[in-house]
Amino acid sequence: MTRVSSDPASGSADVHTVWRDLGLPGLIDVHTHFMPHNVLRKVRNHFDALGDQWPLAYRGDEHECLDLLRGFGVRHFTALSYPHRPDMAVWLNDWAGGFADDNPDCLRSATFYPEPGAGDYVAAAVEAGVLVFKAHLQVGGYDPRDPLLSDVWGNLADAGTPVVVHCGSGPEPGRFTGPGPFSEVLSAHPRLTAVIAHAGAPEYVEFLGLAEKYGRVHLDTTMVFTDFAEARAPFPADALPRLADLGERVLLGTDFPNIPYPYAEQLHALTRLGLGPDWLRAVLHGNAARLFGL
Template identity: 35%
Template sequence: MLPCYACQHSDAERKNKGFFRWKGENLPPLYEKDPSHIDLLEQYNIPFIFDIHTHFFPEYIMRLIWKWFDKVQWDIAYRFSTEKRLEELKKNRVSYFTSLNYAHRPNMAEMLNLWVYENCLQIPGMLAFGTFYPENGVLRYTKKAVEEYGLKGFKLHCEVSKLNLNLPELHSVFLYLEEKQIPLVIHTGTAPLKGEFTGISYFAPFMQTFPRLKVIVAHMGAAEIEEYANLFAIYPNLYMDTTMVFVDFLATGESVDEVFFLLEKYSERIFFGSDFPNIPYSYSHAVKSILEKNISKKTAQEIFYKNAIKFFTIREFV
């Protein structure tokens, strides 16, 4: 298991392998048995974390995803069974999280939606998300996921899926989701890898076509974070998540500290996200990379749980 990797390999070995750079000389722990961020949460009066960006797939697909990460020397801190991963989230004081997944080929998305319906709806704290893909029947099975399965949103990954958001085949789906106000988490940015259809040049016209669509831009749109943030003034239903942006692992860019001010400026439009379990550092590092910087208590509370509670109308708090 990967926690053992942290015991057997030095920081230098972790730092010098792989395609992505690290900031500084001392790497964060790959895994923490006792999370080191709990005291920080208490200092900021954050009772729990609402993590908008966590991944759950059928086990055989998750193993294939991990195999891809292995090929690019991207360590997986939480390479555990689903049951163990749920325990880790609870231990890290994560009370709410999402079942984000995505399809990279036809005839996959509908299967994933059914898997979410059959496996995720009864998990405490999990918000069930599905996905879709430009293919025959996409509007039909998207409606089914909402109206029959009760899924709360959808995830799209423009780089992995080689997905152009402006495809005519998806127009009716986006119109439906816009009408129903069902949110989308979209990996549309150019980091960590640029895709054929990633970036603001594809996303901006998409939002022009569907201006009322509820969209959460994953990874704050890295590596064009300010360009995406400029769209806040135009689209009231546009949001971002902080996934992997301010950590020492520089997959989302090497100058992200320059945009930390956006957390205060747009505190009501930004959610915390982690990319759990597929992160090459402990969960605490993702939390501390924000809370150990110059951030107000109000903004920290909004980003780590209040915004998402309001966005998803969690009944216990409304």
């Protein structure tokens, strides 16, 4: 097994070795989190409350995390945030818009919640140049089939704007997680460009099936195949050929900075799969570059 630096802040050489050996100009990470300071503090408090179950590897402020990510060679990334109550999404989107203005290498990001006017503010965000949305069914605790979201999904499907959706039941199941509820959204909006966060962990096989059924469904690699994830929700070995066949719709995601191990571990975990350099080049850079027109 490839070893990574025990000091996450000094692990850039480990990361550079992976993408340089593949002849890539760097990485595109579609699942990273930058958010208002008070929201980030609450997120970190949540993980800290888990104690040794989730020891955060990165605890720097916004500027320190940006420096680390760029130092790893990440050329483009996201600022994914997610509301857990009404009247929160617009505020988060305003913050994310300012963040993208200040950091042009960040893909302009936004979110939404099932509330009156959601369709309107999502349409306005698309018109304003948002490139990626985030929906978190576990934290948000909402049903993706809520009629208040019908226009949202329809707008995103029509625009072709990707939405990263945390709809798998890991790390803890929610009322509307699992493949069932979101599969009904896809049935109603089959042209939706959805990126299934964490490859749908732990329901990997079911979400692979959705990606095989719907040509605009993608999977992100966030935390998948790392030792941390394999100990809790192992990816079934007999499903790897199906993941290889979907190589053009698998995207690098990491959850940085909210991860309990060095950033390089995600890359080494993908390398250990043995799916070949072409697959890795597509996952680490090419697929996202094509999807977002970079």
